Amino acid sequence: MTAPVIHILNGPNLNLLGQRQPEIYGHDTLDDIARACAALGQELGLATELRQTNHEGALVEMIHEAREVAQGIIINPAAYTHTSVAILDALTMFEGPVIEVHLSNIHKREAFRHHSYVSARADAVIAGCGVQGYALAVRQIAHMIASKG
Numbered sequence: 284m285t286a287p288v289i290h291i292l293n294g295p296n297l298n299l300l301g302q303r304q305p306e307i308y309g310h311d312t313l314d315d316i317a318r319a320c321a322a323l324g325q326e327l328g329l330a331t332e333l334r335q336t337n338h339e340g341a342l343v344e345m346i347h348e349a350r351e352v353a354q355g356i357i358i359n360p361a362a363y364t365h366t367s368v369a370i371l372d373a374l375t376m377f378e379g380p381v382i383e384v385h386l387s388n389i390h391k392r393e394a395f396r397h398h399s400y401v402s403a404r405a406d407a408v409i410a411g412c413g414v415q416g417y418a419l420a421v422r423q424i425a426h427m428i429a430s431k432g
C-alpha cells in the first residue's frame with residue numbers, strides 16, 4: 284500500500300524562518316521543519332512534501348495541485364491567513380483533512396491577526412507551539428486519515 288501524501292504548504296516570508304523575528308518565530312529554518320516532518324511522517328507511514336511561496340495565487344495553485352495528489356493538507360498561510368478569501372475558497376474544494384498551523388499564538392498578538400479566513404475550513408488549528416506545531420499537525424493528520432479508514 285502506498286503511503287498517504289501530506290502537503291505542508293507555507294505562505295509569504297516563511298522562507299526566511301530562522302532569520303525573521305526569531306524572538307517570535309524561533310531559530311529553525313523551513314528546511315529544518317521539512318526534515319523533521321519528513322522523519323516523523325515516515326515513522327507514521329505518511330509521505331510529506333513541504334512547499335512555500337510568497338505569492339497568493341501560487342498558494343491557491345498549490346492547493347489545487349494538492350487536490351490531485353494529496354490526502355491531507357497542513358497549511359501555514361502566514362499573512363494571507365488574515366486577508367485571503369481565495370485561499371479559503373481553494374481549501375473548501377479540497378476533500379481531505381486540513382490543519383492550519385501558526386508558529387506564534389496569533390490571538391496573543393495584534394488585533395488584525397486574531398481573525399483567520401482559513402479557520403472556517405480548517406478541521407484543526409494549532410497556534411503558539413512554534414515549530415513543534417508542525418509535528419503536532421503531522422501526528423493529528425495521521426490520526427485523522429487512519430480513523431477515516
Ligand code: DQA
Nearest residue numbers: 359361362384385386387396
Ligand atoms: C504566522 C502568523 C501570521 O500572523 C504572520 O503574518 C506570519 C506567520 C505564524 O506562523 O505565526 O507570517 O502565520
